[in-house]
Amino acid sequence: xxxxxxxxxxxxxxxxxxxxxxxxxxxxxxxxxxxxxxxxxxxxxxxxxxxxxxxxxxxxxxxxxxxxxxxxxxxxxxxxxxxxxxxxxxxxxxxxxxxxxxxxxxxxxxxxxxxxxxxxxxxxxxxxxxxxxxxxxxxxxxxxxxxxxxxxxxxxxxxxxxxxxxxxxxxxxxxxxxxxxxxxxxxxxxxxxxxxxxxxxxxxxxxxxxxxxxxxxxxxxxxxxxxxxxxxxxxxxxxxxxxxxxxxxxxxxxxxxxxxxxxxxxxxxxxxxxxxxxxxxxxxxxxxxxxxxxxxxxxxxxxxxxxxxxxxxxxxxxxxxxx
Amino acid sequence: xxxxxxxxxxxxxxxxxxxxxxxxxxxxxxxxxxxxxxxxxxxxxxxxxxxxxxxxxxxxxxxxxxxxxxxxxxxxxxxxxxxxxxxxxxxxxxxxxxxxxxxxxxxxxxxxxxxxxxxxxxxxxxxxxxxxxxxxxxxxxxxxxxxxxxxxxxxxxxxxxxxxxxxxxxxxxxxxxxxxxxxxxxxxxxxxxxxxxxxxxxxxxxxxxxxxxxxxxxxxxxxxxxxxxxxxxxxxxxxxxxxxxxxxxxxxxxx
Ligand SMILES: Cc1cc2nc3c(=O)[nH]c(=O)nc-3n(C[C@H](O)[C@H](O)[C@H](O)COP(=O)(O)OP(=O)(O)OC[C@H]3O[C@@H](n4cnc5c(N)ncnc54)[C@H](O)[C@@H]3O)c2cc1C
Ligand SMILES: Nc1ncnc2c1ncn2[C@@H]1O[C@H](COP(=O)(O)O)[C@@H](O)[C@H]1O
Numbered sequence: 001x002x003x004x005x006x007x008x009x010x011x012x013x014x015x016x017x018x019x020x021x022x023x024x025x026x027x028x029x030x031x032x033x034x035x036x037x038x039x040x041x042x043x044x045x046x047x048x049x050x051x052x053x054x055x056x057x058x059x060x061x062x063x064x065x066x067x068x069x070x071x072x073x074x075x076x077x078x079x080x081x082x083x084x085x086x087x088x089x090x091x092x093x094x095x096x097x098x099x100x101x102x103x104x105x106x107x108x109x110x111x112x113x114x115x116x117x118x119x120x121x122x123x124x125x126x127x128x129x130x131x132x133x134x135x136x137x138x139x140x141x142x143x144x145x146x147x148x149x150x151x152x153x154x155x156x157x158x159x160x161x162x163x164x165x166x167x168x169x170x171x172x173x174x175x176x177x178x179x180x181x182x183x184x185x186x187x188x189x190x191x192x193x194x195x196x197x198x199x200x201x202x203x204x205x206x207x208x209x210x211x212x213x214x215x216x217x218x219x220x221x222x223x224x225x226x227x228x229x230x231x232x233x234x235x236x237x238x239x240x241x242x243x244x245x246x247x248x249x250x251x252x253x254x255x256x257x258x259x260x261x262x263x264x265x266x267x268x269x270x271x272x273x274x275x276x277x278x279x280x281x282x283x284x285x286x287x288x289x290x291x292x293x294x295x296x297x298x299x300x301x302x303x304x305x306x307x308x309x310x311x312x313x314x315x316x317x318x319x320x321x322x323x
Numbered sequence: 324x325x326x327x328x329x330x331x332x333x334x335x336x337x338x339x340x341x342x343x344x345x346x347x348x349x350x351x352x353x354x355x356x357x358x359x360x361x362x363x364x365x366x367x368x369x370x371x372x373x374x375x376x377x378x379x380x381x382x383x384x385x386x387x388x389x390x391x392x393x394x395x396x397x398x399x400x401x402x403x404x405x406x407x408x409x410x411x412x413x414x415x416x417x418x419x420x421x422x423x424x425x426x427x428x429x430x431x432x433x434x435x436x437x438x439x440x441x442x443x444x445x446x447x448x449x450x451x452x453x454x455x456x457x458x459x460x461x462x463x464x465x466x467x468x469x470x471x472x473x474x475x476x477x478x479x480x481x482x483x484x485x486x487x488x489x490x491x492x493x494x495x496x497x498x499x500x501x502x503x504x505x506x507x508x509x510x511x512x513x514x515x516x517x518x519x520x521x522x523x524x525x526x527x528x529x530x531x532x533x534x535x536x537x538x539x540x541x542x543x544x545x546x547x548x549x550x551x552x553x554x555x556x557x558x559x560x561x562x563x564x565x566x567x568x569x570x571x572x573x574x575x576x577x578x
Contacts, residue, residue, distance in 0.1 A: 009485075011485075011486055017485070071463075071464075071465075071482075071489075071491055072454075072464070072466075076458075095450075096485050097466065097467045097482070097483065097484055097485060098484070098485070100449070100450050100451055100454070101451075101454040101464060101466050103451065104419075104423075104451035104452075104453075104454035104455045104458065105454050105455070105457065105458040107420060107451075107455065107539075108420070108423070108424075108455050108458035108459055109458060111537075111538065111539055112539055113418060113419075113420050113539045113540055113541040114419055114420065114449065114451050114455075114541065115541055116419070116447065116448070116449035116450070116451055117448050117449065129544070134342065135340045135342070137549060138339075138340070138548065138549055139342050139546055139547065139548055139549065140546075140547045140549065141342070141347055141543055141545065141546050141547075142543070142544050142545040142546075143347075143541050143542060143543045143544060144541070144542060144544055145539060145540070145541050145542075146539070146540055146541075146542055147538045147539045147540065148538060148539020148540075149539070150541075153449075153451075181461045181462060181463060182463050182493070183463040183464065183465045183491045183492065183493040183497070184491065184492055184493065185489050185490070185491055186489075186490040186491065186492060187489065187490040188484075188487060188488075188489055189481075189487050189488045189489070189490070190486060190487040191486055191487045205577070229578060237503070247469075247483070247502075247503075247504060253336055253445055254361070254443075254445065254503055261577060262572070262577045271337075272336065272337060272338070272339075273336050273337070276336070279552055280549075283575060283577060284552075285568065285571075285572075291557070291559070296554060296557055297552075297554050298552045298554065299554060299555060299557070300555035300556070301555055301556050301568060301571050302554070302555070302556065302557040302558070303557075303558050303559075303560050303564045303565075303568060304557065304558065304559045304560060305559070305560025305564055306560070309560070310560055310564060310565045310568075311565075313565035313566070314565040314568055314569060316565075317565050317566050317568075317569035318569050318572065318578055320569075321569055321573050321578070322578060
């Protein structure tokens with residue numbers, strides 16, 4: 001079977017990134033998954049076992065002192081080494097900050113093309129076909145690469161399911177630590193709050209707050225409803241700009257795209273750029289005191305009312321019904 | 324110091340953007356075309372350096388159809404010193420790879436100490452062109468910065484990563500991309516609009532650049548439009564709406 005490379009990101013603390021599952025699942029639908037991993041120390045047995053569970057038939061483990069100190073370049077070097085070794089039909093990376101830079105550089109280096117922000121993949125008689133969700137889900141587009149290696153960046157959280165588990169063959173190579181032509185990492189600053197809430201990109205329910213919350217203290221209301229529903233927290237750009245919540249929670253055109261079962265918008269007007277990140281949700285609920293707010297145009301259930309009176313009652317009513 | 328800002332003309336995100344169903348290409352006629360907001364932020368960052376150091380030269384560069392000159396004029400009216408417009412019929416429908424190869428060749432001939440770009444464009448959302456340009460030019464890329472400090476000998480920046488931020492740096496020349504955490508751009512003032520008309524814009528065709536066509540390209544094979552969403556129930560809260568919503572959520576097995 002043809003090989004398909006998947007760049008697996010490892011956090012600077014050593015953990016396998018959450019994107020690994022979807023990448024290996026997508027790789028398995030196209031061929032035999034080869035996990036490409038860059039680290040400063042040889043992979044632990046646990047990591048090898050975990051990648052096998054997630055479907056990796058092989059692991060190309062590149063060990064280099066540059067991992068964690070040189071930005072992205074080690075991943076590109078590892079990928080191009082793995083391309084030579086495995087002659088893959090496609091290379092997959094996460095559509096993450098690091099993943100897409102690695103994909104872009106690799107495509108130039110090996111003479112391939114990038115298919116970006118892919119939400120689904122399939123093989124059509126051996127041709128790799130990528131599906132994209134364009135303009136906030138208004139269009140579904142399929143694309144292919146003609147005359148070169150397809151390098152796909154896979155939207156995080158978009159691929160469901162898991163590849164069949166395998167016992168991964170491990171190949172370890174040592175990679176020269178090169179820093180020329182690359183940026184240097186001086187320090188990692190972890191996000192402070194490690195949340196117990198579900199991850200925004202894959203959550204079944206998302207509760208988002210907008211400028212209507214009025215202050216970061218009031219944003220607690222969003223958190224309370226989210227915790228009642230076991231939901232992830234999202235936000236509009238205005239709420240992020242006002243400092244109510246971290247930028248990583250931004251949903252929309254220039255933020256995260258989500259397609260949950262249920263999306264609840266609190267105090268969000270529903271500007272077209274916000275809708276671009278959530279209008280593919282299965283069910284949309286909106287609470288806004290302006291009855292002309294455009295969010296109501298896409299809401300399955302809208303309440304024209306004050307979030308500060310409706311949401312506390314909603315929390316009580318949901319709690320009462322789930323007891 | 325010479326800073327080149329890569330600006331892309333995109334359909335205005337405030338309008339309904341359309342793809343041609345037969346071609347899969349952007350329907351440029353259906354919306355107004357504007358400078359991508361993220362590129363205005365990149366230009367703002369460059370202009371702030373120029374404000375503080377008079378010797379700084381800021382060049383706005385774009386690859387795009389004839390009317391992309393409007394985007395360059397906007398950049399000039401905000402304060403850029405000159406513009407470079409790469410325009411050629413053969414670039415129609417160029418993919419990211421072709422775009423990057425062409426921009427890299429133009430950057431080589433224009434010369435620069437720093438290139439500033441957006442982390443991703445609002446039309447393609449690919450976020451790959453700057454890294455491809457960096458690879459062509461064998462230069463460091465400081466991508467997805469939330470802040471940056473540029474001095475004569477290098478760039479220090481804070482990069483937004485997946486689980487936190489990173490402090491990163493590189494010597495010059497270097498390429499950096501900015502995120503929305505960078506400050507909003509200034510508005511052109513009256514003097515800026517007047518002087519923009521006199522500032523030079525160089526037009527380059529593919530024949531004038533040292534760039535190969537490239538054997539590999541990405542092509543769209545199908546485009547399907549999703550039916551628009553219909554509005555559902557809308558209640559005016561009279562004190563009972565929260566209960567009705569809870570009923571709705573339970574009935575639809577959403578809680
Ligand atoms: C290039 C570009 C990219 C962008 N990307 C994004 C993006 O990714 N995500 C995004 O969200 N935006 C994005 N925007 C911004 C977008 O245009 C809007 O400005 C933004 O979404 C507005 O956020 P909001 O709805 O919270 O604020 P507002 O538009 O100010 O709406 C606040 C709403 O709260 C309601 N409200 C106030 N008080 C209450 C109350 N007590 N009870 C109930 N309702 C109340 C008001 O009626 C109002 O409708 C982008 C813009 C541009 C130009
Ligand atoms: N045609 C273009 N002309 C000038 N700059 C561009 C062009 N395409 C992309 N860029 C730059 O690359 C950034 C990222 O674009 P993209 O990779 O298309 O998401 C943009 O914000 C621009 O700064």
